[in-house]
Amino acid sequence: MDENELEPVFAEVLLDHPSRQLDRPFTYAVPSSLRGRVEVGSIVVVPFLKGHFIGYVLQLSESTSLKNVREIERVVEEAPLFGRDSVELCRWMSEHYLTPLSQVFRLIIPPGRGRSLIEEVRLLMPVEEALPRLHSRSAAQREIVEFLAKEGGETRLSTMHVKLPRRNLGSALRSLEEKGVIERSFKLSRPHTESLSRSMAKLERAGRDVLRGMEECGSSTADGLTPLQAAALHTLARHGGEMPRAHLVQESGISYGSLSSLCRKGLLSIRDMQRKRDPFAGMSMDIMPEVELTEEQRDSLSSIEGCLKERRHGAFLLHGITGSGKTEVYLRAIRRTLEMGRSSIVLVPEIALTPQMVQRFRGALGDTVAVLHSGLSVGERYDQWMDIRDGVCRVVIGARSALFAPLSDIGLIVIDEEHESTYKENAAPRYHARDVALRRAQLHQAVLVLGSATPQLETTFLTGKGDLTLLRLSKRIDDRPLPRVEVVDMRECNQPGIRTILSNRLVNALLAVQESGEQAILFLNRRGFAPYLQCHSCGYIFRCELCSVSMCYHLEADSLACHHCGSMRNPPFKCPDCGREEHLFRGVGTERVEMELRRLLPDLSCLRMDADTTRRKLSHWRILEDFKARRASVLLGTQMIAKGLDIPSVTLVGVINADTSLALPDFRAAERTYQLLTQVSGRAGRGERPGRVIIQTFSPDSYAIQACIRGDEEAFYRQELAWRREAGYPPFRRLVNMIVSSPLESACQEATTLLREMLDDCLPPKKADLLGPAAAPLSRLKGRYRYHLLLKSRELEGVMDRLRDCLSSFEKAKPSLLKRHSLKKEDLGLAVDVDPASLL
Ligand code: ADP
Ligand code: ZN
Numbered sequence: 001m002d003e004n005e006l007e008p009v010f011a012e013v014l015l016d017h018p019s020r021q022l023d024r025p026f027t028y029a030v031p032s033s034l035r036g037r038v039e040v041g042s043i044v045v046v047p048f049l050k051g052h053f054i055g056y057v058l059q060l061s062e063s064t065s066l067k068n069v070r071e072i073e074r075v076v077e078e079a080p081l082f083g084r085d086s087v088e089l090c091r092w093m094s095e096h097y098l099t100p101l102s103q104v105f106r107l108i109i110p111p112g113r114g115r116s117l118i119e120e121v122r123l124l125m126p127v128e129e130a131l132p133r134l135h136s137r138s139a140a141q142r143e144i145v146e147f148l149a150k151e152g153g154e155t156r157l158s159t160m161h162v163k164l165p166r167r168n169l170g171s172a173l174r175s176l177e178e179k180g181v182i183e184r185s186f187k188l189s190r191p192h193t194e195s196l197s198r199s200m201a202k203l204e205r206a207g208r209d210v211l212r213g214m215e216e217c218g219s220s221t222a223d224g225l226t227p228l229q230a231a232a233l234h235t236l237a238r239h240g241g242e243m244p245r246a247h248l249v250q251e252s253g254i255s256y257g258s259l260s261s262l263c264r265k266g267l268l269s270i271r272d273m274q275r276k277r278d279p280f281a282g283m284s285m286d287i288m289p290e291v292e293l294t295e296e297q298r299d300s301l302s303s304i305e306g307c308l309k310e311r312r313h314g315a316f317l318l319h320g321i322t323g324s325g326k327t328e329v330y331l332r333a334i335r336r337t338l339e340m341g342r343s344s345i346v347l348v349p350e351i352a353l354t355p356q357m358v359q360r361f362r363g364a365l366g367d368t369v370a371v372l373h374s375g376l377s378v379g380e381r382y383d384q385w386m387d388i389r390d391g392v393c394r395v396v397i398g399a400r401s402a403l404f405a406p407l408s409d410i411g412l413i414v415i416d417e418e419h420e421s422t423y424k425e426n427a428a429p430r431y432h433a434r435d436v437a438l439r440r441a442q443l444h445q446a447v448l449v450l451g452s453a454t455p456q457l458e459t460t461f462l463t464g465k466g467d468l469t470l471l472r473l474s475k476r477i478d479d480r481p482l483p484r485v486e487v488v489d490m491r492e493c494n495q496p497g498i499r500t501i502l503s504n505r506l507v508n509a510l511l512a513v514q515e516s517g518e519q520a521i522l523f524l525n526r527r528g529f530a531p532y533l534q535c536h537s538c539g540y541i542f543r544c545e546l547c548s549v550s551m552c553y554h555l556e557a558d559s560l561a562c563h564h565c566g567s568m569r570n571p572p573f574k575c576p577d578c579g580r581e582e583h584l585f586r587g588v589g590t591e592r593v594e595m596e597l598r599r600l601l602p603d604l605s606c607l608r609m610d611a612d613t614t615r616r617k618l619s620h621w622r623i624l625e626d627f628k629a630r631r632a633s634v635l636l637g638t639q640m641i642a643k644g645l646d647i648p649s650v651t652l653v654g655v656i657n658a659d660t661s662l663a664l665p666d667f668r669a670a671e672r673t674y675q676l677l678t679q680v681s682g683r684a685g686r687g688e689r690p691g692r693v694i695i696q697t698f699s700p701d702s703y704a705i706q707a708c709i710r711g712d713e714e715a716f717y718r719q720e721l722a723w724r725r726e727a728g729y730p731p732f733r734r735l736v737n738m739i740v741s742s743p744l745e746s747a748c749q750e751a752t753t754l755l756r757e758m759l760d761d762c763l764p765p766k767k768a769d770l771l772g773p774a775a776a777p778l779s780r781l782k783g784r785y786r787y788h789l790l791l792k793s794r795e796l797e798g799v800m801d802r803l804r805d806c807l808s809s810f811e812k813a814k815p816s817l818l819k820r821h822s823l824k825k826e827d828l829g830l831a832v833d834v835d836p837a838s839l840l
Helices: 084-096 101-105 127-133 139-150 157-163 169-178 205-216 227-238 245-252 256-264 295-309 326-339 354-368 378-389 400-404 433-443 457-465 504-516 590-600 619-628 669-681 703-710 713-727 745-762 800-820
Strands: 009-015 026-030 043-048 051-061 074-077 117-123 154-156 182-188 197-203 242-244 268-274 314-320 343-347 369-372 395-398 410-415 447-452 469-473 484-489 519-523 532-535 552-554 559-561 583-586 606-609 634-637 650-655 692-697 734-742 769-781 784-793 829-834
Touching (some): 009 043, 074 182, 084 101, 084 433, 117 139, 117 157, 127 139, 154 157, 205 227, 227 242, 227 245, 227 256, 245 256, 256 268, 295 410, 295 469, 314 326, 326 354, 326 410, 326 447, 343 433, 354 369, 354 619, 369 378, 400 433, 410 433, 433 447, 484 504, 484 703, 504 650, 504 692, 532 552, 590 634, 606 619, 669 692, 669 703, 669 713, 692 703, 734 745, 734 769, 745 769, 745 784, 745 800, 800 829
Parallel strands (some): 314 447, 314 469, 343 395, 343 410, 369 395, 410 447, 484 692, 519 650, 650 692
Antiparallel strands (some): 117 182, 197 268, 552 559, 734 829, 769 784
């Protein structure tokens, strides 16, 4: 035998345990029995201290300098679940976002898996063969063997614990295993999913004959059938002869028993059909005619194709005004990528948007398109994940997390509407999709295309530095003009004591739309009826008991709700200060606008789309379908309608209150406002008829609003950049926001101060400014107080390592602090946000 083959092979294994102390791979030996079955991406069970852990194999090596290396116990998942490129990506994310590696890894393993181990026990021989081998006095062993035989030869250990509750079960199992009578194995839990098979009812020939007979004699029933049975046959025929049994029962009113008797008569049959959860089920596809690209589109595409052809990494900002044909460019680039045998990822900001995009992409590219987003059940996501891994789907569309789809050989990553705040994850790892996409594209020698009409300030800045190549689409398709933007100064509309929600100008414009049969979009970034409920006599404002915000009144639900923690309060709303129950509704939400519309324009039909009307799956899509089919003249909604909609008959866009986002105490408030207004304005005039935009505001002079009215993008970026430079915000400074939270305010304050002292000791002098401790703008959330420290630095290089050390020390100091305040472990949290999207 070749001597090398005796050489033990070692594996670097990351434990599935999100703690900073265990946050590094550990070396394990691959025992000869598992040689060749352990690969990068395998999931294994390893011993650690006194227990067992799930681990991910990150790397294999020939040798190690370590002594006393323990062995991998089992391989759980044979086919690798990730490749070397993903290992690289996760390492980078862990460093960049100061997050434990194992926490990052949870992003790349299949949804719903890898959370827990299931141990199975299997009988290896017939029971009569097994029994003679047992020690005659061991009742436990005998019972186990008999139990296994009864269960069909195998069962889960957990089941056995329940059904054979014996104290010596463990040792009995061990000795059975040693005797070779049973085998024990581990599996990863699979996602809990609804049943994958369903019963279908099918009309048989005899059934058709009976129906024909009824038709011929003009009767609605037939001999030997109850009226409901006859109705069931009719229903089935109407559905083309086959439909799910449950639907048949529901629609015809027949009972299951009565249905079975039809079955016995041979008039219909019931069979189980395996189905794959198809997230597209019931959705139409938009097949668009092939168009000829405009010159600007052609130029952009050829730059992208240039990189693709040479298989080299490139990054582009496709800066194109709304309606300039960006999506068309993505589609062509993806098609080209597919032709080269490579795969693509397309990120879209919000689930509400995905249906339209999905329809369009499916129409153009077909079945190779998979969808991944959080609106799907775990089972649906799991199915899609597997299709992607197995190469059935080569194009993935989805929200942020689709970035981690298990594609091989990625050629292109597109981020549509790259300025959207949803691209920033707000739980650890708090990554930004743009930055991770750039990294993943580099690892695959792939092309990254960021598309937006209003790029994020950081992104334009990168373009200026030459890290991104700028591609411009400056004209709308067919040179359609951008809509005319008008502003209504609401200070002039409001008389004392009377709150005007819809200005005359907007009401008249809506009337005109209604008369001409066109459509309008009304935008307000606040759901519910009124953001505050205030006591009429003493002025008390109802606040959330858990958060430092007021509660919003919802008319339909007749309740108060906190939009941060979701807690609700039902009537009566008795003022805790004066005991009265008379209230004022303060502020305006979408429900109130809807009511006001009905009062002023009773004949105008309106669809409302916000988080309250879209709780059910696909309800976004249904509302949009209704609007597209012109079943309503107005679509009223929150930011979920602000982008992406491409509906030619929309000629009017109304912004109910442009100030809602402007007033936020956050450094991105102006940028967000400018982006939102520009995006929502862009929904108007995408067809033949020119568009009109009416913006209602109390601060018409703000530069964000002014720039939008004048369509002067450059003025906005110039002013915003000047302000950011002066105030020391991104892109001129990198920020790290550290938020400490606790139900006990004193502990929260003390911990923040402690962290500050640690940072003062270890950060390199002059490289970073540290602000705080201070209460966060949202000073209390879900019952926890929030204090923060803000680090500002020109360059995080050299700062990150120190920061990481500090966080570890802080972790170590935590127990004594907790003890002093008699708190539990989870009562003190630290969230570290690198490059935060907001500082709330
Ligand atoms: P964006 O993504 O920039 O908002 P889209 O790609 O959605 O723009 O294009 C806007 C509309 O113009 C769509 O209806 C699209 O089908 C159409 N379109 C795009 N490119 C062309 C073209 N070259 N010729 C004709 N119509 C086009
Ligand atoms: Zn709350």
